[in-house]
Amino acid sequence: MTTTTSIRSLEPSALWNNFADLNAVPRPSKKEEQVIRFIKEFGQNLGLDTLEDEAGNVIIRKPASSGMENRQTIVLQSHLDMVHQKNADTDFDFLTQGIEMVVEGDWVKAKGTTLGADNGIGVATIMALLQATDVAHPPLEALFTIDEETGMTGALALKGGLLKASIMLNLDTEDDQELTIGCAGGxxxxxxxxxxxxxxxxxxxxxxxxxxxxxxxxxxxxxxxxxxxxxxxxxxxxxxxxxxxxxxxxxxxxxxxxxxxxxxxxxxxxxxxxxxxxxxxxxxxxxxxxxxxxxxxxxxxxxxxxxxxxxxxxxxxxxxxxxxxxxxxxxxxxxxxxxxxxxxxxxxxxxxxxxxxxxxxxxxxxxxxxxxxxxxxxxxxxxxxxxxxxxxxxxxxxxPGWSPRPGATIVKLMSELYHTMFQAAPHVNACHAGLECGIIGANYPDMEMISFGPNIRGAHSPDEQVQISSVQKYWNFLLKTLKSIPEQEKAV
Known part of the structure; x- marks a missing residue:
C-alpha cells in the first residue's frame, strides 16, 4: 500500500496528476461551487475559450491539433460531482476535505470513503487532453456537467445551440470492455x-x-x-x-x-x-x-x-x-x-x-x-x-432514457478500433444506469453518442476503486479514437 504521492507517479501521468488535483477539491452534488471555479480556472489558465452556462455547466473549447482542422468536432463529456458515501466508523468531512487515496496493487482506492473515480477519471482525462501539446486530436469541446448524481439537473438545463460538435464521447462507463450506446431513464x-x-x-x-x-x-x-x-x-x-x-x-x-x-x-x-x-x-x-x-x-x-x-x-x-x-x-x-x-x-x-x-x-x-x-x-x-x-x-x-443507435458511425469506428488494438470484440450494449447522453440528446438529436471508460468497481460505495492498468488501456484507446475521427462532411 502506498500513498497519494505515488498516485502522481502513475501512467499516464497527466491524467493521474489531474485526478489527484481534482480529488483535493470537495465536489458534492448540488454544492459544486468549488469545483466549478477549479475547472474554469484550469481552462482560463490554458488560454482556452471557457464559459459557464446558467446552470453551472462548464464548456472549454480547444482548437484542433495541426493537420486535424478538417476533422469533425468532438464533445468530451463528464460530470463534476461525485457521490459522497463513507463507512460509519470513518471520520471524514466531504465539504472540507480532499479524498485520501491509496494504491493497492493494480487498484487506486480511498480510505473509508468513495473515491470519486465516478466520474473524476473522466474529468481528469479531459483535463489531460486540454493541456496536452503532443496529442493528435480534432477540434474539441469539453463539457463538464453538474449534479449528475442527484438529478442530472446540469444536463437537463443544458441549452441547445451551445455545442457545435457532431459526436459526443461520454467518459462515464465503468468497464473497459464495454461501449455503451443506450441507458435507462429514471x-x-x-x-x-x-x-x-x-x-x-x-x-x-x-x-x-x-x-x-x-x-x-x-x-x-x-x-x-x-x-x-x-x-x-x-x-x-x-x-x-x-x-x-x-x-x-x-x-x-x-x-x-x-x-x-x-x-x-x-x-x-x-x-x-x-x-x-x-x-x-x-x-x-x-x-x-x-x-x-x-x-x-x-x-x-x-x-x-x-x-x-x-x-x-x-x-x-x-x-x-x-x-x-x-x-x-x-x-x-x-x-x-x-x-x-x-x-x-x-x-x-x-x-x-x-x-x-x-x-x-x-x-x-x-x-x-x-x-x-x-x-x-x-x-x-x-x-x-x-x-x-x-x-x-x-x-x-x-x-429520459437513451435509445441505442448501433449503426452510428462512431459506434462502428470504435468497435473496429477496439478489435484491432486488443484482438477482441468489445461488448456493445446498453446499461441500466442513468447517463446524461439521453438528456443531452434531446437538445442535440443529430449528435452521435457513445460512452466508455476504465474498470471502476464498487462505485457509489466506500469500496469504490479504479484499475490502473485499465486506465492505461482506456487512455490509449481514446487517443487512437481521436486520431481516427473522420473529416467533416462537405456541404453540397
Whole structure:
C-alpha cells in the first residue's frame, strides 16, 4: 500500500496528476461551487475559450491539433460531482476535505470513503487532453456537467445551440470492455407524511437495532447482483418482531443517496420487559438467517442489538403496522429484465432512504427503466402503496432514457478500433444506469453518442476503486479514437 504521492507517479501521468488535483477539491452534488471555479480556472489558465452556462455547466473549447482542422468536432463529456458515501466508523468531512487515496496493487482506492473515480477519471482525462501539446486530436469541446448524481439537473438545463460538435464521447462507463450506446431513464419517488406519537408502554426495555456492513453499490449498475438493501432488511426484522413481540418503534434511519444501494439502517424501539429475552433470541436467530441468505453478496453483514434507555414516545400502533406493511410491499430490485438484450435490466426500483422520527416520515426511491411507460407504471405502483399510509407522494426529476443507435458511425469506428488494438470484440450494449447522453440528446438529436471508460468497481460505495492498468488501456484507446475521427462532411 502506498500513498497519494505515488498516485502522481502513475501512467499516464497527466491524467493521474489531474485526478489527484481534482480529488483535493470537495465536489458534492448540488454544492459544486468549488469545483466549478477549479475547472474554469484550469481552462482560463490554458488560454482556452471557457464559459459557464446558467446552470453551472462548464464548456472549454480547444482548437484542433495541426493537420486535424478538417476533422469533425468532438464533445468530451463528464460530470463534476461525485457521490459522497463513507463507512460509519470513518471520520471524514466531504465539504472540507480532499479524498485520501491509496494504491493497492493494480487498484487506486480511498480510505473509508468513495473515491470519486465516478466520474473524476473522466474529468481528469479531459483535463489531460486540454493541456496536452503532443496529442493528435480534432477540434474539441469539453463539457463538464453538474449534479449528475442527484438529478442530472446540469444536463437537463443544458441549452441547445451551445455545442457545435457532431459526436459526443461520454467518459462515464465503468468497464473497459464495454461501449455503451443506450441507458435507462429514471424518476425520484418520495413519500412524506406525519404520524401520531404515543407514550411507550411502562415496564419496557429500550434497544438500538443496527444493520450494517452490506456491500451496497450503484443502484443501477449493480442492481442485478442481488445485494441486500438495508432498508428492506431492517423492515423485514421490524415487521416480524412487531407481529410476534409487539415492539414499539421510536425511530428508523436507513440508507442515504437515491442512487446508492443502502448499506446501513438503524432503529430505536422498546419491547415489554417480559418479552425482552424472546425478542433478543429472535434477533439472534434471524441474523443467522440473513447471513446465510446473503453470504455470497454481503459477507460482511452485521446485525447488532444494544440496550438503551427506553424511548418515551413511539409510533401509534395503527400507523406502525401500516407503515411497515407499506415498506414491505414496496418493490425493490429488479422489476423486469429487457426481452431485447441478454442480461440487461429493463426496470428496477431502489428503496434508498427511510426516515421515521419525531412524528414525521419519508421514504425515497429511485425508479429506473429504459422504457418510459414502464418507469411511469412502476412509479405509480409505489405511489399507490404509500398513499395507503396517508402519505403525500411526489414524483420529480424524471429524465429520459437513451435509445441505442448501433449503426452510428462512431459506434462502428470504435468497435473496429477496439478489435484491432486488443484482438477482441468489445461488448456493445446498453446499461441500466442513468447517463446524461439521453438528456443531452434531446437538445442535440443529430449528435452521435457513445460512452466508455476504465474498470471502476464498487462505485457509489466506500469500496469504490479504479484499475490502473485499465486506465492505461482506456487512455490509449481514446487517443487512437481521436486520431481516427473522420473529416467533416462537405456541404453540397
Amino acid at each position: 424518476v425520484d419517488v418520495t413519500a412524506i407524511g406525519s404520524y401520531e406519537q404515543v407514550n411507550a408502554e411502562q415496564n419496557s426495555k429500550g434497544y438500538r437495532l443496527s444493520l450494517k456492513g452490506l456491500t451496497g453499490g450503484h443502484s443501477g449498475m449493480d442492481i442485478h447482483l442481488g445485494r441486500g438493501n438495508a432498508n428492506k432488511l431492517m423492515n423485514r426484522l421490524l415487521h416480524q418482531a412487531a407481529t410476534q413481540y409487539n415492539i414499539q418503534i421510536s425511530s428508523i434511519d436507513g440508507g442515504g443517496l437515491r442512487n446508492a444501494i443502502p448499506r446501513e439502517s438503524f432503529a430505536e424501539l422498546s419491547v415489554a420487559a417480559s418479552n425482552s429475552s424472546a425478542f433478543e433470541s429472535f434477533i439472534k436467530e434471524h441474523t443467522a438467517v440473513l447471513k446465510t441468505e446473503l453470504a455470497t453478496t454481503d459477507p460482511k453483514l452485521e446485525v447488532q442489538l444494544q440496550s438503551m434507555e427506553a424511548p418515551e414516545k413511539v409510533l401509534a400502533p395503527e400507523f406502525q403496522a401500516t407503515f411497515l406493511r407499506a415498506v414491505y410491499a414496496c418493490p425493490n430490485g429488479i422489476y423486469r429484465m429487457t426481452p431485447d438484450m441478454v442480461h440487461l435490466v429493463q426496470t428496477s426500483n431502489n428503496v434508498a432512504r427511510v426516515q421515521v422520527k419525531n412524528g414525521n416520515f419519508s421514504v425515497q426511491c429511485l425508479t429506473r427503466s429504459s422504457v418510459d411507460s414502464e418507469k411511469e407504471d412502476l412509479a405509480r405502483a409505489i405511489e399507490a402503496t404509500f398513499e395507503l399510509t396517508g402519505a403525500q407522494v411526489e414524483q420529480k426529476g424524471s429524465y
